[in-house]
Amino acid sequence: MMETIRSLGIWGLNTFERLGRGHLFLLHLLTGIPALFFRFSLVIQQLYSVGVLSVFLILISGLFVGMVLGLQGYNTLVDFGAEESLGVLVALSLVRELGPVVSALLFAGRAGSALTAEIGLMKSTEQLSGMEMMAIDPIRRVIAPRFLAGLISMPLLAAIFSAVGVFGGFLVGHGLLGVDDGAFWSQMQVKTDWFDDVFNGVIKSMVFGFVVTWIALFEGYDAIPTSEGVGRATTRTVVHSAFAILGLDFVLTALMFGDE
């Protein structure tokens, strides 16, 4: 009995300790950001591996998500004789929800796991300690550029996802199902607000980018420096990012659209 309570206590202490370490890590990381603006080439390299290499995945998924939305939305709307509203349905669901959320989930799987594995391996091969020996702060030199790159690329990827998705919805809606293209675009423009819908979606994706990159980098930095430890840290990155994205999405949606 006492053993069970004790193990629960150990678990709780460990969790809180990790949480605390995560926040100290974030604080340390953020202090390294301003210096990066004078050495932006570091960030550009990371923007390439984090952002550019994810573009293809985002393009393809966005196109297909938009096309599926077009098909499914049409089948439902046509029952009410409201197939002209297809554009509104596709645009609002992409810009408000699917764009930020799905691209963040893909980003966690594509770029987040890679970041964790990279940092974890750097740690296990003692590259990070090596830097410390040379009086280079690895958090500022290695981790901060990756963090900034994740922060910048996430909203851009989400915007690409939404734009391509709307285009995919239009392809299916107009090309395949014959919805009038004028009604498709004009109804969309009437119902989609720049600030309430598009900009709130951008804010969402910024928050997701922040959280996903933070989780990925911290898991890598905090990984047990063995091959098994790095493997587990990579898994945890994807799982925790998914939880964080979906949970935060609910909170943000309630804050942004809850009072309508």
Next chain:
Amino acid sequence: MMQDKNTEITVGMFVAAGIAALFVLAMKVSNLTEFTDEKGYQVIAEFENIGGLKVRSPVTMAGVRVGRVADISLDPDSYNAKVTLNLYSKVDNIPTDTSASILTAGLLGEQYIGLEAGAEEEFLQDGGVIDLTQPALVLEQVIGQFLFSKAEGEDK
């Protein structure tokens, strides 16, 4: 060095593509383009019942959009709905005896305000009032009146 240059170019293209996507979302998908001619003049109209009219609902004239609903409030004296319309400044020749009615787009669509031009020589100015108004059609009331008139007809 060459490698570096290629990386920089692709990153530049990525950032440009992201910004272009945002631009498309702003211009093509959302209503940002309207803000440019949103600056207009305001006109007040009182309605007995506005039904499902909302702020930002369109105001049309002959089917062409000429403005949006800017504000809706209850007039404390007459218990009527006081609707402020924001009309585009390029449509500056609306006669003072214009009538406003609340219409519905389609059977179940959203409600909007339709303006019908009058014959006066004077035009509405900023802060002007539209006196001739027609309240929204509330479906329950219409059905009620229909049943009532039908019952009356049978009595004769």
